[in-house]
Amino acid sequence: MAKKMIGKAHVGTNPTVIAGALVNGKPNYLTLGHAGGMSMNPPIFYISCNKAHYTNAGIKENGYFSVNLPSKDMVKKTDYVGLVSGKDTDKSGVFTSFYGSVDKAPMIDECPACILCKVIDTVDLPNNDIFIGEIVETYVNEECLTDGKPDVRKINPMLLADGYSLLGEKCGNAFSDGKALMNK
Amino acid sequence: MAKKMIGKAHVGTNPTVIAGALVNGKPNYLTLGHAGGMSMNPPIFYISCNKAHYTNAGIKENGYFSVNLPSKDMVKKTDYVGLVSGKDTDKSGVFTSFYGSVDKAPMIDECPACILCKVIDTVDLPNNDIFIGEIVETYVNEECLTDGKPDVRKINPMLLADGYSLLGEKCGNAFSDGKALMNK
Numbered sequence: 432m433a434k435k436m437i438g439k440a441h442v443g444t445n446p447t448v449i450a451g452a453l454v455n456g457k458p459n460y461l462t463l464g465h466a467g468g469m470s471m472n473p474p475i476f477y478i479s480c481n482k483a484h485y486t487n488a489g490i491k492e493n494g495y496f497s498v499n500l501p502s503k504d505m506v507k508k509t510d511y512v513g514l515v516s517g518k519d520t521d522k523s524g525v526f527t528s529f530y531g532s533v534d535k536a537p538m539i540d541e542c543p544a545c546i547l548c549k550v551i552d553t554v555d556l557p558n559n560d561i562f563i564g565e566i567v568e569t570y571v572n573e574e575c576l577t578d579g580k581p582d583v584r585k586i587n588p589m590l591l592a593d594g595y596s597l598l599g600e601k602c603g604n605a606f607s608d609g610k611a612l613m614n615k
Numbered sequence: 616m617a618k619k620m621i622g623k624a625h626v627g628t629n630p631t632v633i634a635g636a637l638v639n640g641k642p643n644y645l646t647l648g649h650a651g652g653m654s655m656n657p658p659i660f661y662i663s664c665n666k667a668h669y670t671n672a673g674i675k676e677n678g679y680f681s682v683n684l685p686s687k688d689m690v691k692k693t694d695y696v697g698l699v700s701g702k703d704t705d706k707s708g709v710f711t712s713f714y715g716s717v718d719k720a721p722m723i724d725e726c727p728a729c730i731l732c733k734v735i736d737t738v739d740l741p742n743n744d745i746f747i748g749e750i751v752e753t754y755v756n757e758e759c760l761t762d763g764k765p766d767v768r769k770i771n772p773m774l775l776a777d778g779y780s781l782l783g784e785k786c787g788n789a790f791s792d793g794k795a796l797m798n799k
Contacts, residue, residue, distance in 0.1 A: 433757045434724070436715070439658045439750040442728040442765045443684050443772050444782060445651065446627050467629060467651040469663045470743045474623045477661075479653045500627050503786040510793030531620070540618070544626040552738060554747065559654045563738065563745075566623040573617045581626045583776045588627050590774075590782060591789060592767045598628060598776055599783030602687040605775060609694030 444592040449509060450478050451497035451528075451537045451545075454489030458523040458537035461486045462513030464591035465559075466498060474566040476548055479559045485517035487560050494550045495535035496562055499542040500588045506595055508541075531568045543572040543586045628780075631773040633693060634662050635681035635712075635721045635729075638673030642707040642721035645670045646697030648775035649743075650682060658750040660732055663743045669701035671744050678734045679719035680746055683726040684772045690779055692725075715752040727756040727770045 445464030452459055465479035476498060480487050490496045501509040512522050528537035531547045538545035548564025555561075575585040589595045629648030636643055649663035660682060664671050674680045685693040696706050712721035715731045722729040732748025739745075759769040773779045 434713075434729075434754045435757050435760065437753050437755055437760070437763065437765065440753045440755075440765055441652050441655070441658055441660065441750070442730060442753060442755065442767075442770060443630050443632070444628075444767065444774060448627070465652040465654070468625050468649040469661075469738075469745055470649070470740050471625070472742055474625055475740060475743075476625065477653075506787035507792050507795055510787065510789060510791065511796040512793070514790060514793045515797060529618075545618075546626060552740075554653075554736060554738060556654050556659060556747075558656055559659075561653055561747075563740075566625070569621050569624045569626060570618045571621055571624075571626065573619050576619065576621070579621065581621065581624055583626070583628065586626060589786065590628060592782055593785050594789045594791075595787035596785045597783035598774060599781035601777050601780045602773060603690035603694065603779035605694060605778045606698060607694065608691050608779075609696070609698045611691055612695040613699060 444590045447501060447509065447589040447591045447595055449499040449501055449512060449539060450486060451499055451539060452486045452489040453493050453536060454485060454517055458528045459486055459489060459517040460512045460522050460526060462509050469563060475563060476546060476566055477561055477563045479561050481559055490550065490562050493535040495533060496548050496564060497536040497538045498546045498548065499539040500544045500586060501542050502587060503589060503597060505541060533567060538570060543575045544581060545570045628774045628776040631685060631693065631775045631779055633683040633685055633696060633723060634670060635683055635723060636670045636673040637677050637720060638669060638701055642712045643670055643673060643701040644696045644706050644710060646693050653747065659747060660730060660750055661745055661747045663745050665743055674734065674746055677719040679717060680732050680748060681720040681722045682730045682732065683723040684728045684770060685726050686771060687773060687781060689725060717751060722754060727759045728765060729754045
């Protein structure tokens, strides 16, 4: 294939998540695309927050953050909490907050799936704080479970790719389709 | 909504990427779901590799890794290089390798988009090495560019969610739809 070197651009998809934190004692929410898993065992998740954000000080102070997966009917509010800063705007009432067993980071009741993370490490990049958190508790709407496990098709999360997009059709089976090429 | 606490499960979507590295001087490839962006400026990307993997030593030795986005017609080979270890199986011939300006990590010609990363930091988790890399060069198939920029709809990457899945329909505009809620 004819490939072109196009500089240092990111390519691919990002998830759409709303990070939650307590800042000066009030819930604050921030939409992020740079977030994801780092480890299955123990379960570890990270978020990347630009150092200009208001949220970072609250995560550092409390040692906890939440990761909330908004559904497509929440797209306006999701985009809104990414557009305005907690410095200027009180975002505590945009969503209905709830807390898990540790009340150091709020979660969003309207989101079908939420995880509460305890900060175990941070990475100081030039313009971003990377918060690495061990998952403490995961909350999922009952109607989004199949056999007691979270079902990504029922959660129907958004991606940050071509604006906000949904998960599309299945095109293969993991840890399975490649077996056809083994021992050849 | 009635929420249930279901333990410490990961929820949401992961990208499907194939990490590339030189191990003992030969190209090796490994499919990963825990990978993603960490910073726009400078452009920084991470991959998480379980410490059991053969690839890790090669990344540590050379200081570089690549991230390759496979297309759906590559699903069998993508799954295959995630199923078998380079310890037992020479994976150097599964794909056509190419190199950028630095020949310390191979990239996959069959993939529509590839990035070459230089390791700038690592995080030592209990079972995973997190390699944090600054993007050195991005290569994209010419037919996947729109106005010279990578077009995620043309690249059509796979997600690791419900097996392998594609990106679905657009459901909102980023940095735009939320403006309707501003100054209210």
